[in-house]
Amino acid sequence: xxxxxxxxxxxxxxxxxxxxxxxxxxxxxxxxxxxxxxxxxxxxxxxxxxxxxxxxxxxxxxxxxxxxxxxxxxxxxxxxxxxxxxxxxxxxxxxxxxxxxxxxxxxxxxxxxxxxxxxxxxxxxxxxxxxxxxxxxxxxxxxxxxxxxxxxxxxxxxxxxxxxxxxxxxxxxxxxxxxxxxxxxxxxxxxxxxxxxxxxxxxxxxxxxxxxxxxxxxxxxxxxxxxxxxxxxxxxxxxxxxxxx
Amino acid sequence: xxxxxxxxxxxxxxxxxxxxxxxxxxxxxxxxxxxxxxxxxxxxxxxxxxxxxxxxxxxxxxxxxxxxxxxxxxxxxxxxxxxxxxxxxxxxxxxxxxxxxxxxxxxxxxxxxxxxxxxxxxxxxxxxxxxxxxxxxxxxxxxxxxxxxxxxxxxxxxxxxxxxxxxxxxxxxxxxxxxxxxxxxxxxxxxxxxxxxxxxxxxxxxxxxxxxxxxxxxxxxxxxxxxxxxxxxxxxxxxxxxxxxxxxxxxxxxxxxxxxxxxxxxxxxxxxxxxxxxxxxxxxxxxxxxxxxxxxxxxxxx
Numbered sequence: 001x002x003x004x005x006x007x008x009x010x011x012x013x014x015x016x017x018x019x020x021x022x023x024x025x026x027x028x029x030x031x032x033x034x035x036x037x038x039x040x041x042x043x044x045x046x047x048x049x050x051x052x053x054x055x056x057x058x059x060x061x062x063x064x065x066x067x068x069x070x071x072x073x074x075x076x077x078x079x080x081x082x083x084x085x086x087x088x089x090x091x092x093x094x095x096x097x098x099x100x101x102x103x104x105x106x107x108x109x110x111x112x113x114x115x116x117x118x119x120x121x122x123x124x125x126x127x128x129x130x131x132x133x134x135x136x137x138x139x140x141x142x143x144x145x146x147x148x149x150x151x152x153x154x155x156x157x158x159x160x161x162x163x164x165x166x167x168x169x170x171x172x173x174x175x176x177x178x179x180x181x182x183x184x185x186x187x188x189x190x191x192x193x194x195x196x197x198x199x200x201x202x203x204x205x206x207x208x209x210x211x212x213x214x215x216x217x218x219x220x221x222x223x224x225x226x227x228x229x230x231x232x233x234x235x236x237x238x239x240x241x242x243x244x245x
Numbered sequence: 246x247x248x249x250x251x252x253x254x255x256x257x258x259x260x261x262x263x264x265x266x267x268x269x270x271x272x273x274x275x276x277x278x279x280x281x282x283x284x285x286x287x288x289x290x291x292x293x294x295x296x297x298x299x300x301x302x303x304x305x306x307x308x309x310x311x312x313x314x315x316x317x318x319x320x321x322x323x324x325x326x327x328x329x330x331x332x333x334x335x336x337x338x339x340x341x342x343x344x345x346x347x348x349x350x351x352x353x354x355x356x357x358x359x360x361x362x363x364x365x366x367x368x369x370x371x372x373x374x375x376x377x378x379x380x381x382x383x384x385x386x387x388x389x390x391x392x393x394x395x396x397x398x399x400x401x402x403x404x405x406x407x408x409x410x411x412x413x414x415x416x417x418x419x420x421x422x423x424x425x426x427x428x429x430x431x432x433x434x435x436x437x438x439x440x441x442x443x444x445x446x447x448x449x450x451x452x453x454x455x456x457x458x459x460x461x462x463x464x465x466x467x468x469x470x471x472x473x474x475x476x477x478x479x480x481x482x483x484x485x486x487x488x489x490x491x492x493x494x495x496x497x498x499x500x501x502x503x504x505x506x507x508x509x510x511x512x513x514x515x516x517x518x519x520x521x522x523x524x525x526x527x528x529x530x531x532x533x534x535x536x537x538x539x540x541x542x543x544x545x546x547x
Binding site for chain 1: 422432
């Protein structure tokens with residue numbers, strides 16, 4: 001159980017980058033509370049993807065800390081973070097194309113008890129009936145939207161506390177974007193915390209509770225998602241051009 | 246036409262295929278060509294030979310099993326040899342490959358495997374000398390099975406053992422969680438990490454399986470032909486050709502590739518001349534690289 005007022009995900013002054021001395025994330029601090037959808041926006045190259053990849057354990061962290069439910073996971077291996085309840089869906093190449101849909105789900109169940117895996121897979125099929133119909137197909141043959149569903153379904157197999165997604169709407173048709181965001185909203189209502197990096201600011205802010213605008217590797221602004229559009233600072237930082245476009 | 250080459254080719258091909266499984270797994274999962282893989286075969290064979298000698302010293306001579314040339318000590322010793330070879334591979338990874346892999350340049354790891362290969366081979370020559378040795382010096386009668394083909398009981402058992410090992414390997418890769426994790430990791434290492442796969446465990450499993458199968462192949466070569474420090478090196482090119490022909494990362498592909506190479510070599514010996522044997526694997530390798538670089542069961546490069 002998390003203690004009230006302690007964010008479930010707390011990132012403090014994070015510094016991260018692929019090469020030593022070349023930080024992309026430069027002291028970013030964000031947090032997410034339980035059942036909250038937090039949106040991270042920002043111009044291209046602001047370090048949004050690198051920030052959530054660093055939180056997921058894919059980009060080396062050289063400074064700051066990442067706390068999950070009060071526990072320090074800053075330097076843990078990526079797979080251990082998953083075990084501790086932090087799931088991540090990358091933007092591209094987020095499925096194993098040569099494995100079947102079912103194998104894609106099953107491979108993520110390694111951390112579960114043997115008996116639990118099938119029940120969790122069935123649960124995913126209930127949530128995404130399309131996947132159930134295509135369980136025997138190679139995941140590489142799925143459409144963009146179906147791949148995204150599979151990637152999200154697979155991340156949920158371990159019943160994480162926090163689900164982080166890197167641009168889940170990228171490359172999807174408007175119909176699928178709507179569907180993906182509707183699903184994320186349902187998932188949140190079921191008790192999950194969601195951290196979302198998005199270029200599609202309008203769709204993300206429509207379901208988000210709170211949002212950060214990331215500029216040059218650190219958060220430049222934080223506010224309620226619903227009112228973020230109206231903030232003149234944000235307009236100037238990032239959204240302005242789009243709003244008047 | 247004498248069809249004996251079919252049996253000869255199937256047997257040498259299945260041993261090449263068994264060795265090629267390790268090469269294809271190392272290449273697809275650890276992302277480098279391990280030139281020391283052949284030496285795992287030789288080390289496995291010598292390790293097994295040493296355990297056979299130790300068992301012999303403890304319990305005295307034992308009778309062979311049925312019509313075979315060897316007794317139960319060799320079977321026990323081969324299992325011990327597989328464990329020892331797996332430990333050797335893990336030790337080498339810990340000492341050498343893991344450190345270089347972390348630096349991220351696969352060509353350096355390949356070069357290191359060249360060095361490791363030479364060191365392992367020289368060490369064998371130093372300990373056991375370069376003269377060939379045998380598990381058994383007995384001569385086996387080949388049994389005629391029709392169409393002018395003859396096969397020895399040892400050959401039959403080796404063929405059956407290979408089929409069992411390859412089937413077990415295929416089931417392991419397709420049905421077990423570790424096998425799935427290995428396949429997932431070979432397709433996308435970063436994604437494997439974020440779906441909760443323990444990379445270190447995948448790396449260990451790859452070494453253990455590759456080295457144990459190399460040892461099994463080495464022991465079988467030792468039983469059917471002879472044991473020499475250079476035995477692995479001699480099979481290295483055919484094994485690489487088999488792995489590439491089958492498609493990197495594919496276990497059934499490696500085995501099928503091995504069979505094709507083995508049969509082609511045996512056919513070349515009979516039809517063209519024994520001196521062309523070694524050229525066949527090379528010719529097939531070149532042809533595959535030029536015509537279908539992804540191999541029979543391979544996937545196009547990402």
